[in-house]
């Protein structure tokens with residue numbers, strides 16, 4: 001029998017890729033997901049699914065005790081910045097109480113947790129670029145605040161239980177299976193519009209910058225961090241503005257669509273670029289996928305998904 005892993009949020013975008021990789025490495029994987037934004041069809045057929053809301057501490061504890069995992073990756077979250085602005089209490093419940101529930105259940109059994117925090121929404125607009133983990137966070141939106149609070153519990157539970165828990169502060173992740181229907185995930189959103197020949201809205205007039213990282217590089221980092229302690233930026237240390245990203249995708253799609261430029265939305269950051277030196281030196285991880293290659297592969301995969309699944313945008 002292989003080792004057992006629990007992946008919360010395993011039916012989501014990043015979680016489902018992590019599940020695929022773990023299954024490929026011989027793990028028995030159980031996803032815990034309430035399917036609020038994730039989809040059952042994202043989940044690897046070799047993995048099982050427990051439909052649980054992580055805010056329900058009792059149900060979660062029971063599931064983790066029954067599974068007796070060797071490792072937990074905690075990705076389930078309220079992951080939308082604008083939803084966190086609209087409903088900060090639900091954001092707090094899922095991201096803070098939900099994380100505390102996961103930590104209590106896993107660490108009580110001596111099981112390490114890897115938690116996905118945000119590098120993009122944590123540091124705020126005044127941080128020097130590329131931003132290191134030493135920078136004191138100044139989140140602009142409740143989503144960044146709840147992730148930061150959850151990080152504190154991750155550290156505290158490591159200290160009190162002597163179980164190593166790691167925090168991965170992710171840049172802007174892109175790749176196949178990312179939903180084009182959310183407010184983030186700009187590569188998926190642009191790809192959906194390009195495929196349909198539609199005009200997208202580009203916020204911040206195309207000037208905001210982000211640190212885009214391919215999902216396969218994130219998965220490698222998440223696996224490498226299991227059993228480690230500490231907080232690590234997981235990104236590429238490369239700053240790309242949104243209009244350049246749009247132009248690169250246009251070139252791949254072979255289209256010439258004029259985007260509609262709009263102001264930034266509340267809680268959104270002007271610039272983001274993360275220092276990844278700590279992850280390189282401490283866990284020996286570094287990103288492998290160049291943006292141009294990742295965008296081409298992702299566009300092709302997403303187009304295949306749009307055509308087989310949910311068609312074109314309304």
Ligand SMILES: NC(=O)c1ccc[n+]([C@@H]2O[C@H](COP(=O)([O-])OP(=O)(O)OC[C@H]3O[C@@H](n4cnc5c(N)ncnc54)[C@H](O)[C@@H]3O)[C@@H](O)[C@H]2O)c1
Nearest residue numbers: 009011012013014034035036037038053054076077170173
């Ligand atoms: N995508 C990015 O660029 C990015 C950047 C930084 C951090 N993150 C973090 O990475 C993690 C995964 O993000 P993603 O992009 O795959 O998002 P996603 O929305 O695709 O995945 C989140 C998953 O969690 C599940 N979920 C949400 N609330 C839940 C609850 N209360 N109980 C159980 N399951 C619940 C959803 O159904 C979904 O399957 C999140 O923690 C997110 O905050 C993502």
